[in-house]
Amino acid sequence: MKKIGNEMKSKTVLFIIFLLGITTAYGQVQVTASLDAKQILVKESFTWKLEVEGSDIMPNVRIGDIDKIALLSGPMQSSNYTIVNGKTSSKKTISYTFVAMEPGQVVFPIVDVIIGNKRYKTKPLRLEIVSARGSGGRQTAASQTVYLRAIPSKSSVYVGEPLTVRYKLFTKVGVYNYQVEKLPDAVGFWAEEIPQSAQPRLVSEVVDGVRYNTAVLKTVLYYPTRSGELVIDPLKTELEIEVKSNQRSTRRFNDPFFNDPFFSGNRKATKNYLSNPLKINVKSLPEPRPYKFSGAVGNFQIRAGLDTNAVFANDAVGLSISLSGSGNFKSLQLPEPKLPEGIDIFKPERVDNIKIKGMKHTGSKKSTYLLVPRISGEILIDPIEFTYFDLKSQKYVTRTSGKIMMNVYDAEGSQPVVTSGYSREEVELMQEDIRYIKSADTKFVKATTSSLGGTFWMLHILGLLALGGAFAYEYQSRRLEGNLDLQRRTNAIKQARKQIKKAEKLSEDSEELRALLHQCITGFIGARLNVAENTLDISEFTELLIKHDLPQEIVDENKTFLEGLAMDRFAPGAVKRSASEWISATQELFQKLRRVL
């Protein structure tokens, strides 16, 4: 191995770039060189790649020898055309594969690429080659297949100084899924997770001569709230990893495609991993502390001001105090204004706008107070002071806002004495006055009048009666609908009356009139007793009536009437009775029958 390396040592590196064909470059041409790894082991291979975007021409790049590495294959060329939204873009790629020969640093020099009349330069690339761990190496964390490390940004911080801890996963096998249920317990710390993209990016890294894929699973910002040796407990993760079913000593291909469980026959397993606990030395802030210091650590600016400087007494005025900068925002309070006598102050409206930027909290906190001056004159409010511990200079710094002054002019009218707790609407209302009395004529009503008066009850009772009547009517009509006999019986009186009326209207004394009267009586009896009256003769009628326990006199009268009527009809002259006489007789009999049937 070393032999080959020596052979190559003396050779110089040469990059000769030929430009072939006519340049038909269009649009923006971009040339980038890249390596597929930053850190590799000796005997491992890696690829150097030159990509040309926006040109049709394949630049010819020849790479000479470079120290500590040897060319394995190449150049490989590939072209790629894509059409997106009607725009054509082309990409040409030239790649070389090298093998690492010796440990050490390798620098790929800047490559000049000439396309058309233009010359493009790539960035220099660095590669670290490390030697592989010996077989009888020391037992380190590196011997583990998968492990999780908590990496603090500092091991010693001041109270209130942010500390970033990255939880990094090292793995030699494939990891398909991971889950972190909660942040670790950290007594004496205030913690906030820095949000990261859903999927952590895998980065190849060599630890003690062993190649690992690494990924930062979580980044947490810790703010110590007290001094001393504090401990951040291990982070617990649940990983779904690839487990080898048959032990293989070396991996032939370092390619995720072939390492896929589909090819290797490996299976997935869920395992729990703990990170290492962290011991953090938290220093207390230096003494003596300024009187007004309230625990703010970082770098801050304070501003304070009124929205207007000239107001009338009893008018509301806004006083805003804002703190901006970076530091332990979440645990600090804005200074409160000290007001002279004669100004009422209401609960402030608070607006926080704090983001995590560059591993620390930055932004602003703002309080807007509503002041209502009750006296007139020139009022001076003490400047707002804010003291914090500056981490850069390791000193306490006090920032002061400008002078706050307002001119209050006399307002008319007396105003209420105000205590705290008014809403904005109420403060607005305060600037108004009581409205004047009503002098227009108004309607007087008796105070003791009950609203549940006679008309009220009348309406409701009538309404319910109407409803009851409607339902009763509906019930009755439905009953008749289904029962023809009942209908006939109910209509019998009406029918008989109608026939009598019709008879009265007939002007002439005729046979028709007598038939009508006959029909009236027999029809009524038939309807009431539910028989077909047309099939009965007079004696049968008489029997029917007797059967129904009718008084003898009525039965007799009926018999006499019907017989007389029949004789008058069929043997004219036998009974001498006029039409009107017959009608009144019919009516009489009908009334009697009605009473008993």
Place this chain on the structure above:
Amino acid sequence: MRTFLHWSLLFLLMLTSVFAVDVEGLMAQGNGHYEKGDFESAITTYEKVLATDMVSTALHYNLGCAYFSEKAYGKAILQFEKARQLSPRDPDVQHNLEYSRLFLKDRFELPEPMPFIAWFKALRKSLSLAELKFLEQALFSILILGIILSRLMRGNSLGRVLTPATIIAGVLLLVVGGWFIDRSIATNEKYAVLLVDEADVTSAPIPGSSTLFVIHEGTSGEILDATDAWYELRLEDGKTGWIIHEAVGLY
């Protein structure tokens, strides 16, 4: 005999007309005192009108204004509340009531009510007793007519429209009727407002029972229960306790 009847009738008529003039005249007299800034006399005069058992929105409102000017905020609020019960949507009454409330010592921070419930409560409050009565009677009539007509017209297109309309009227009647009965059958006076500077609210309606908290003039509460000498109140923030009759005015 007949002449006697005539005369007595005439006398009765005269009596009522004299009575009416009396109320209007007193009212004008009170307004005159108020305009001159003599609030004390205005109060006395308005109270005389109240004693006749005749009321109007303007009477309660003007009396409230007079009490307010005399810095009797509790009594002012009581009168404004009474005026509001007669005319719930009168902007002057509403303004003066809210304005007087600014002067109260007791302030309650209440959670934001649910939007729909708040709207419902506001609707209920914005209707006067007379309006509720009218609505109730109208809805009742619509319901009865609706039921009868929808049964008569069953099967045709009008009936198909009538049935859901009747159901809606019925539901509305239940709501409005409930509100109306709640306000008219039960005692009219369901709330109490403190008229004195401050008063103890106790744990029981017994003299000497322990004081739960102290309320100040103008603070009002709903009456939950009453004995001969005590009312049980529920304040806006939900606290309850007993207070003596003399300390409060009812509305």
